[in-house]
Amino acid sequence: MRTIVVGSRQSALALTQTGHVIEDLNALCAEHGLDLKFVVKKILTKGDRILDVTLSKVGGKGLFVKEIEQAMLAGEIDMAVHSMKDMPSELPEGLVNGAVPRREDPRDCLITLGAKSLEDLPSGAKVGTSSLRRASQIKSMRPDLQLEPVRGNIDSRLRKLETEGFDAIILAAAGLHRMGWKDRITSYIPVEACLPAVGQGALGIECRASDEELLALLNLYSDRDTSATVAAERTFLGVLNGGCQVPIGAHAVWAGQEISLTGMVGSPDGEVILKETLQGKDPQKLGEAVAASLIAKGAEQILAQVRG
């Protein structure tokens, strides 16, 4: 019997996601007669240590994954579960994304103290989000709202809704669903109104490229439909050279025999929202085509202003 050491960040969401994946993998092992056991090892990442500083100022992609990847390359851990949204586009030599399990709800959602929906919020209401993508799209619908940064893990953001005078905050539905906190959600924001972050709601499972035994199991776990739609979204983001600190959104779904990908680049004030939807069979070509279309509409000028 081999023991697989699963590295995880210490946040409640990371530990919960890791726990869910281990449950699924245990079930798959039982079903396929595989003799593997999983244990969790907590890792403190740079992103967790500086959560209260302005993350975008510290910069650098993959603030949450670097330490985990180093531990994996050193053989201290064997695999790690990441939110696809936080996963850098390039993995270090020797590591691979072994599985993209079936996606959770990709939408953003609103958690309010009183209002029933975004439309229902009074003029001037204070809405918490640190995401330029969310701020841009919400401002374009409701320029009268006051958007303010709110940092921290989802549990501390929910607390801040009450302690820091917000009327509402916006979070990814997937995180709340996984935590079992569905009842905190006031309303879901349709993807047509607010395109999610690339990969939102999806997980990626990283392991060493040489770990054939684990890769065989992860291959059974991976969801082909989610893999392809997330690949289209990530190609789109890669062409625009975006991380999570830029006002870029994308969402891909299967529409019959093809993938339909919508991409968005917006100005932080919400005055310009560029969008394109295209269909295609090849995730890479589709991601590139949607990015090319937005570049033709002026996406690079908007992004250059944001990057400063």
Ligand SMILES: NCc1[nH]cc(CCC(=O)O)c1CC(=O)O
């Ligand atoms: N940026 C932080 C982050 N990374 C992943 C999730 C949870 C949802 C997901 O899997 O996309 C969240 C919280 C949020 O944005 O509300």
